[in-house]
Amino acid sequence: MNSRRATWVPRRQCLAALGRVLLQGESLTQALADETAHLPPREAAWARALAFATVRWHVQLDAMVEGMLDRPLKPRDAVIRVLLCQGLAEVFHFGTPDHAAVRETAELARTIQRPGAVGLVNALLRRALREREPLLQAMQRTPALRYACPAWLVAGIRASHPEHWEAMLEASTRAAPMTLRVNTARVSRAAMQEQLHREGLAVHPHPLVPTALTLADPMDVDAIPGFADGLLSVQDAAAQWAGLLLSPQPGERILDACAAPGGKTGHLLEASSGQIDLTALDVDGERMGRVRDNLQRLEYRARMVIGDLADPQAWWDGRPFDAILLDVPCSASGVIRRHPDIKLLRRAADIPALATRQRELLAQAWELLRPGGRLLYVTCSLLAEENERVVGPWLAATPDAQPLPLAFPGGVERAVGRAVVLGTEDMDGFYYALLGRAG
Structure with missing residues (x-):
């Protein structure tokens, strides 16, 4: 050359x-x-x-x-x-x-x-x-220049995480690692790690997330041994908590309400060995194609629906769900290591509109949940406006809703729910709130 x-x-x-x-x-x-x-x-x-x-x-x-x-x-x-x-x-x-x-x-x-x-x-x-x-x-x-982050976003992160904001901004200037999720329904993490070592790949188990392995050096996903066979998927360690925290049980009827591109959809099926009745819903038909591809690779099945959560009459059969994963559209400020253009394309004025949409989706999803059921609200946002300030007021106004205990390594307590601080053990920033419906 x-x-x-x-x-x-x-x-x-x-x-x-x-x-x-x-x-x-x-x-x-x-x-x-x-x-x-x-x-x-x-x-x-x-x-x-x-x-x-x-x-x-x-x-x-x-x-x-x-x-x-x-x-x-x-x-x-x-x-x-x-x-x-x-x-x-x-x-x-x-x-x-x-x-x-x-x-x-x-x-x-x-x-x-x-x-x-x-x-x-x-x-x-x-x-x-x-x-x-x-x-x-x-x-x-200034912090905005030091960490190459817009001043409005620096202010939002600082207000939301006064104890961790500078560490989060410093982490945002580094490239994210390539982390794998092991399909533990088919192979143990230790066995998968050993197989990758035999193939000459340097990989180590994530210290906090039991399904995660981190590659020392990123590589073409199609070249990773076990990927094509559905033994591995690429997913940040913090994102892997979603499938684990919802804890799907065999026989349950579950809705993945904003499913595309399907990483969490696949993990729900892995976590239950495919023994759940899963509906994967997303409004974006093109991105639903990626959900289909992921499930085919993993050799799992789900009911796939192109539809709007806000318009359930168009797709819902009227039978309530036992559990709902609600990974709402958000600023994606927690994944700016992977998508640094978020710092340039997102605007402060976007956040109130996103929060309004998040409240609407939470209220609508709640109507599809059976009494006694549970809902996991998820964002990859660092901003309280999209996290506890959405869930907290909604809880106060919803008599049959209550926060459920939520504990996992690496999470920090919020007013409601828990957050993964960006950079903790090289993870992306996420927010989780587990909510139970009385009954």
Whole structure:
């Protein structure tokens, strides 16, 4: 492979993906999938890594650019600003040798065909190298710059977790591990770990979650021994608590109310050895295809319904459920290590609307639960507005609802429910509340 092509082409495709995210508001995952689809695997992985680093640190990198520009760029030159952030990411957060980062980024500037772009990129990156220490010191002035997180989100996390907010923000700047869920209905975690070791993979059991194994190095999921056979799935350790905390029992009628893409659906079936009557519901038909694919791989069956929880007359047969898993749409602020574009695409104004929707879904799901049944409310949000401040007032206004005991390693008590603090044993941030219906 031509060594220069091995990084120049990925840089070009990285820039294309970043432009779609930063200038058009698209998902980083989708933009990278499109822009790297034709690349060899190693080049695609390189482009993805640089794009993630740039987006993860964008708040900080963009502030550096702003401080070094003599005058604002014209709107039509916005792509130059994207390229500058990409180059600064190589300098400060990607480990590229300084001379290579400057030379290759300036060379890439030729392809965007903007007058003066090459000179500006070259000059600004060289200045960043000369002023490295003062620039980095300036980025320590505020938590938003230090942790490359929007000020509104910093404030929300700090207010929600006054004892843990800084550790959570520090964790948010690191890449997330690749964690596997073992299908313990078919193989023990110890046996699966031994099998992976025999295959030459470095893997260790998660210290808190009994179904979780963590790979030392991420890899293509299809290359993981046991994945295609349904022995393993990819799922963060904190997310694995959902299937364990709902504790499905053989013969129960259970609703997975916001099922796509199906990770928790599969875990409910694994946890019960498939001996439950499970309905997987989601409003998004395209994403329900992923639920179907997951269940086929795991060799489990469920009733799959494309429908809206808020409109049960369109899909519900009127028979109440024994248990409901309600993993509500949320800000996803707890998974920003995996999806750093959340920091750029989500807005403070989104949170009240999400909380309203969450309250509506909780109230609607409750009507489908039998007396004596239980509901597990779940978010991957770090914000109290989507967690205990949704569940607490709803509990107070719902006479037949009561919080049920909920204890698991790594969780911290909230006013209602428990939260997994982002970064605890390298887990994502989650919130759980187990609710029982009187009767």
